[in-house]
Every structure is written in structure tokens, then in C-alpha cells.
Amino acid sequence: MVALKSYYVGLRDSAFQFPRPSGADNYKRRNTKWRSPRAAVIPNFHLPMRSFEVKNRTSAEEIKVLRLITAIKTPYLPDGRFDLEAYDALVNMQIEQGAEGVIVGGTTGEGQLMSWDEHIMLIGHTVNCFGGSIKVIGNTGSNSTREAIHATEQGFAVGMHAALHINPYYGKTSLEGLVSHFESVLPMGPTIIYNVPSRTGQDIPPHVIHTVAKSPNLAGIKECVGHDRVEQYTKNGVVVWSGNDDQCHDSRWGHGATGVISVTSNLVPGLMRELMFGGKNPSLNAKLLPLIEWLFHEPNPIGINTALAQLGVVRPVFRLPYVLLPLAKRVEFVKLVKEIGRENFVGEKNVQVLDDDDFILIDRY
Template sequence: MTASENTLTLLNKHGKWKAGNCLCNYCHFFHFHQHLFHSHASNDVVLLNILMALLKTSTTLSFRATAFPLHGHTTNTRKLHWKPTQAALTSSFHLPMRSFEAKNRTSTDDVKRLRLITAIKTPYLPDGRFDLEAYDTLVNLQIENGVEGVIVGGTTGEGQLMSWDEHIMLIGHTVNCFGVKIKVIGNTGSNSTREAIHATEQGFAVGMHAALHINPYYGKTSLNGLISHFNTVLPMGPTIIYNVPSRTSQDIPPQVIQTLAQSASLAGVKECMGNDRIKQYTDNGIVVWSGNDDQCHDARWGYGATGVISVASNLVPGLMRELIIGGENPALNSKLMPLVEWLFCEPNPIGLNTALAQLGVARPVFRLPYVPLPLKKRMEFVNLVKGIGREHFIGDKDVQVLDDNDFILIGRH
């Protein structure tokens, strides 16, 4: 009997399926993930960790529910003084981790030393599910080319198009398969503080080394609200704050970051506001990664950035390592600039998804609303690959121009 089946047997034995909250959905949850990860029987440990993480979440819910007096109770309620539980009252309260959840924990200082981090792509099967074989190949190629960390389920990895079930399971899968070779940073941020708390608890429970957190978007908040939002998740473990106003429509100003830097868990900032902003932080001892591939060389060698969280390294990880770790290299930076400009001619990850399909390392499957670049741009990419050299790109197939009808667009999955 597998670890996952043992867990289910224990839950059934103790009647947990009939509890009054989300535990009744665990059986469906488990079978969903068996289906999602059908080709990876080794993920039983991850499934066990996920179930324990969700048990903690549901326990928190039951704490809150039972804190209220029961309806129709014979006790004179006028003499009762309701006391909220710590979980309901204190934003920084988190249920303790179990020993197996701590095995992959890393220090904030370890995260601060990472120089090249890839915002890894999530490939899909024709029915819209994760293509784990292609995903594992992509991550292995990052490791082989000296990349030091991966962001799982970020903007590039299309976390915004995943359910939280998919999201946490992909983090767990990455940790289980690659966590001893590369740092796994889970994008568990949300514009909802409640979601960010639960996702981050579950991400650390399945072993991620650090969390990436964006500021609340759409329903924007005040600067004090930003500080309160981030302070609810910082105590859980090493954290990178992500500032990308082009997507959130709200800048995280330096005074907010300087306040958050008082926490020992703040690893640093992924900053997309340019190199002058980066220098403001590095002059004050705050670790920063450039979030812009077109500025990362100068950010690293001229403005004090520790490194880059890169999209381009999905395609040319070896060249990006040389650019960020191998020393100042303006000639290589200039050589890569046409590729970077092509990648971002439309909102990321449209260009990357198109490129990986043309290189034959990912199926040409897009989850809507993303669609491939037009034919003219697809032809341009072939010329870019030839100009830089096919040997510098991942994969071993010839680059090709795909026709419109080669692509599969998935709306419902």
C-alpha cells in the first residue's frame, strides 16, 4: 500500500471524511492529483505532504467554527465570554510544521545568494493538463546549464491560469524531483491575503525553499495595507517580494520595502522598475534581482543586483549564466538583445510559449487567453536562433516555423 493510500485509509478509519468542512473533499482531491500526475508514481510523498498541509488548513477552520457558542445550548450565554482563537485573532499565527515538512527548508541567506533564477515555463498536454515529461526535461536542462533556482507557477509559468490544487501540486512535484539540485521558489502570492496565507502554508508544507509574493492587484490597497499584507506571510519562511507595476498598476515604493526588510525572512526583491530603483536598494544592503532580461546585465555589473529572475533563460540558460555569473560581457548582452526584444513583443509568456513549441521541447498547446505569436514573428524566431546558434538553445530538434493549425488552444480544462 502506498503512502497516499495509507493516508486515505487512516482518514476513513477516523471518520474524517464526514467532518463539517473541506475534509469531505479530500478523496476527490486525491484522485484528481493521481490523474494529474498519472505518469509519476513517485509522487506519493508529495501527495501525503499536500494532504497534511490541507489538514492543517481545515483544522484552522474548525478552530474558528468551534470558538462560537453552540446554538440552543442550555448554558446561560449571558455569563459566557467568547474568546477568539489565536488563529482567528493573530495574522502571524501559523500551525506548526511537522518534521517531514521541514526536510527541504533552507535559510534566507541561501536564497539571497542565488544569482540566476529561471521563471520556468509550464507545458501542457493536448487536453490542457500538465505535460510533466516536458516539464521535467525543461527543469533538468536548467540544472545542467547551471541555473540555481526556478520560480514555479509564476507569471511565466502561468500560475494565474492554474487552480490552487494544480499550483501546489506542481510545486510539490518540483521539490520531490529536483529539490536537492535546485532551489524551488513557489509563486504563492495573491491579491487576496487569505489566499496568500493558505497557499504559502501549503507551499512550504510540500517543501518549497522560498515564496514569491506579488502585491495585491486589481483590488489595490494603501501602503499600510501592503505592509500588513506582506507581514502576514513573511514569518512562514524565506520570501521574495515581486514589484511589477506594469501588471499590478501599483508600485511598491522603497519605504515599504525598507519596512519589510526588518524581517529576517525577507530574502530580497524582484524589481521591474529599472536599475535606478535597484541601486536604491543595493546601496542600503537589500538584495535585489532584476526582473527585466533587457536590463539584467547592467543591473548585475553596474548597479549591484545579485542576479536576475529570467524568462530568456528558459531558452538559453547557458548564455544567461555566462551573462550573469561569468563576468561583465557587453558583447554577449548585445548579442542576446534581439532575442529578448522578440520574447517581449507581446505580453509574456506568449513569446516564450511560441518559441518552445518551435524548438520542439514543448507541445504547441496554449491555455487561453494566451495565443501564439503571428506567422511573421514565428519566422523571425527561426532567424534569431540561426543568428545566435542553435547549439545555445535548449533541445536537440531543428527549429521550425509552425503553421496556425499546428497550435491547440484550450479554454476548458
């Protein structure tokens, strides 16, 4: 008690005491309505809670014009944690070679193997380091509407420019349920809807997209069904990105797609940019098709994980259930790199055929 008393006396006698108001000041304070400090008010900026206000400084129109978006790979350390140094280097290579946006924590980035803490941290990290140079689109979709809402709130709160949303998978739902699901997240900010029936087990039909397109926050759709579906949207004013690297050239130049959300651009961003910006180029497209076919020989992201490890851009670390491609495919990749030209690929190390023992497979992370 003696110590506390002496501390209180010290505070009372301190030079940092607030001045006591006079009688007139007391009267003013009792009869003046409290106002929030003006310095704390940022015009046109709101936390992304569930309302119909604008949620961040990025509009859907700024997302609609992007032609090359890379579904960025997430590298790991030998203990299974994120290798942020390798990740930053890879994102920087994308920026230097012309990618305009990145999908963080998508299928390629293995968001399905992340905790939500990891997921939101990586989105925030990407915004913090690169948000001024490239659009950061966070995959905050889920088969649970509750989780999708919560993750999207957090993603916009840490600064992502747009959200990527898949339709509810496995449990699936009705078409009315799809509309309700998307309408629950669209008010939060610019949104790309992702249609990939091969993974979700359910197609998102055009009726659903045209219904939710009434929202000004719908930037467009990443479509994996094919050219006819792409054209069905583009003729009706819906922005589409091809979700199939092997079809993206023809979708872009023959069917009205704005661009591509690409796995292959992790490896050759400069060539993929040329494919999306340089006009029809069937020869370049044909040159890249064997690489694209190789990448998708096994389900994504197995191919891209193996390729980036062989290029020395990331450590050869896999979170299970993903495993490396077999030796014959690794040898084939070295040949593809030489045919396309090592200078066109990310990284500076020589491409290698790694041994099986060079790879680390982690089951607890």
C-alpha cells in the same frame, strides 16, 4: 452477527495480541506523564503554520546568493493538463546548464491560469524531483491575503525553499495595507517580493520594502522598475534580482543586483548564466538583446510559449487567453536561433516555423 462473533474470536486468539500489563505496569502507566515518540521529532523542522518559528531547512541567506533563477514555463498536454514529462525535461535542462533556482507557477509558468490544487501539486512535484539540485521558489502570492497565507502554508508544507509574493493587484490597497499583507506571509519562510507595476497597477515604494525588511525571512525583491530603483536598494543592503531580462546585465554589473529572475533562460540558460557569472560582457548582452526584445513583443508568456514549441521542447498547446505569435514573428525566431546558434538553445530538435494549424488553443482546462 455470527460472522462478526467468529471474527472477534479469531482476533482474541490471534498471535498478534498485545501483552496485558501486570499490576505494577498498570500503576506505572497511570502515574507517568505521556510523552511524544522521540522518533517522530525532527530537529529544527516545523510545518509552516503561522508562527514566528523557522519553517523549513532553507534560510533566506541561501536564497540571497542565487544569481540565475528561471521563471519556468509550464507545458501542457492537448487536453490542457500539465505535461509533466516535458516539464521535467525542461527543468533538467536548466539544472544541467547552470540555473540555480526556478520560480514555479509565476507569470511565465501561468500560475494565474492554474487552480490552487494544480499550483501546489506542481510545486510539490518540482521539489520531489529536483529539490536536491535546484532551489524551488513557489509563486504563492495573491491579491487576497487569506489566499496568499493559505497557499504559502501549503507550499512550504510540500517542501518549497522560498515563496514569491506579489503586491495585491486590481483591488490594490494602501501602503499600510501592503505592509500588513507582506507581514502576514513573511513569518512562514524565505520570501522574495515581486514588484511589477505594469501588471499590478501599483508600485511598491522603497518605504514598504525597508519596513518589511526587518523580517529575517525577506530574501530580497524582484524589481522591474529600473536601474535607479535597483541601486536604491542595493546601497541599503537589500538583495535585488532584476525582473527585466533586457536590463539584467547592467543591473548586475553596474548597479549591484545579485542576479536575474529570467524568462529568457528558459531558452538559453547557459548564456544567461555566463551573463550573470562571467563579469561584464557587453558583447554577449548585445547578442541576446534581439532575442529578449522578440520574447516581449507581446505580453509574457506568449513569446516563450511560441519559442519553446518551435524548438520542439513543449507541445504547441496554449491555455487561453494566451495565443501564438503571428507567422512573421515565428519566422523571425528561426532566424534569431540561427544567428545565436542552435547549440545554445534548449532541446535537440531543429527549430521550425510551425503552421497556425499546428497550435491547439484550449478554453476549458
